[in-house]
Amino acid sequence: MRLLVVEDDKDLNRQIVRALEQSGYAVDRAFDGEEGCHLGETEPYDAVVLDIGLPKKDGVTILEEWRAAGRDMPVLILTARDRWSDKVQGFDAGADDYVSKPFHMEEVLARIRALLRRATGHATNEIVCGAVRLDTKAGRVVVDGAPVKLTSHEYRLLAYLMHHSGRVVSRSEIIEHLYDQDFDRDSNTVEVFVGRLRKKLGVDLIQTVRGLGYMAAASAKDAGEKR
């Protein structure tokens, strides 16, 4: 899952990015409205944390431009103005949720999890594909009741595939959504991580769809049929 954080306060930006990265997301950052608007228009983010009061271009304008351009990723707005009239303005511009400043980081994390879940059609923090259970809140993976230790990149890959289970995900899409801008992208690494995940999980969850990419089976039955 790749996220964008647009916040002009350097410290707050750093805190949010750090918290999101610790939760297993790939995160890009922007410090002003123009940069943030550009990134949101050109990069495929799974969700955006957007401050409303930004230099150069304010959050509401950015949001309106994104929506007008057909960018429909979930957007969480951060706002110091916490009156309902301010929030309503944000929602009408196309926001999906809001967090009022000052906030605790857990609040932002919980809202982002909920937005990602909603965007991919999952009802709870726990995504189940056959024997594999992914707890997005705790960042844990359990296979047949036994916890599995994953590195952050392995976790990101698994989480992305499981959020979009039942759908073929191309290699380039994985790269775009797993790594932040500055990451040195090499398509071979995806194959390496898929191989490691298969080994660690011990079940045939991730299928290779030749020429197209990978898919996490929605249920054990699907997985079985493909086998």
Place this chain on the structure above:
Amino acid sequence: MRLPIGSIRSIAARLFLTAAAMSLVVLLIASILLTAYYRSEAEEVFERRLDVYLRAIVADVSESGQEGRTGPGQLGDPQFELPGSGWYWQITRLDDKSHEIKASRSLFAGMLPKLSDLGVPAEVGGFRRGYALGPDGRRLRIVERVIDVGDVGIYLVQVAGSGEEMEEQIGRFRFALIVAFGALAIALAIGAAFQVRFGLRPLRQLQRELASIRRGERERIMGNYPSEVAPLADELNLLISANRDILERARTQVGNLAHALKTPLSVIVNEADAAPGQLAQKVQEQAQIMRDQISFYLDRARAAARGGALGAATPVAPSIDALLRAFSKIYGDTGVIFSGGADPLLRFLGERQDLEEMIGNLLDNAGKWAKSRVTIDVSVDSGETASRPALRVIIDDDGPGLAPHLRATATQRGRRLDETKPGSGLGLSIVVDLAAAYGGSLQLNDSPSGGLRAELQLPGF
């Protein structure tokens, strides 16, 4: 010397007193001049009359000398026949030792004093004129002339008239003048008073308008003023709007400051979250106090801004629609459905932000407790309790509801009945405060759908 009028504080009194003083002076001078003129006219008429009589007697004496008559017969004026009438003539022969005297009957036994004896100098033509005390003790105007009728003799012809009649006439004139001028003075005073009232009316109107602006009944001076006051009214309007701008800027800056503080406060809170310990705990505590202070002063600034919001009418329907859209997103994954709306004609008498704040908080509260549905309905209440038409906003949820004895505490500031539900606990108390600021109210009741019904009464139509 400073005029006492300078110390009079009222413009009306100044104008009235100066007008009164001016007319008094003008009337006084006019009456003095008029009386003097009238007197000189009257004296001239009197003098001419004496001259006419004198000339008639002189002519008569000349003729009587030639005709062998002595003394004038009739002067045509019965005044000369009545004894002591004040009109006399007297002819005295000067060339004869006998000093024969002829006189009008009115002179009776008396004699007129001779001006030549009194040392009155003669005018051109031998006339002498002057005042002298007559035999009847009255002051007389005497005209005399010496005529030489050749062999008939030399005579001193005198005609005298009492000025009393003239003085009476002048007196009557003066009385009439005083009465007329007195009436005129009163009329002028009334006129001046009316003029002052009429002239100063725009100022009183301006004063009333300013007072109603101060009471918040209107925003600016709107009356149509005469050209002298209009610039003042314009300047006052500019001053009022400048003042309002300054206030608005101050409030905006308070708001900006408060909002700007929230970002660093977020940073502090999150740093403290990340580093547990005594210091972090202290920081959290103090950050919470700062947070409370910020929201307290923001509320104050908003409440102050509300003072100037009179007369604003906000359509209800767009606000409710926007809120329902927002809540459908916020509660999208909880399965709670928000529905309802308002008639597009309904108006709330107040600011949109305040309406949205009240309804937003009530919807949020309902959404936290509802099992599946929250409905909102707005109607106009012109019932017996409301003296003027009021809006009634009803928000129902199908949650667990609230026991009657807990409803009062639910609306208190900072009170949260269930600490497990998210929120600052200020929601309902903000609604109560805002509604009260608009002269409305919030009531909590049982909802027909099983949960809580929040009923908001607000000014509107």
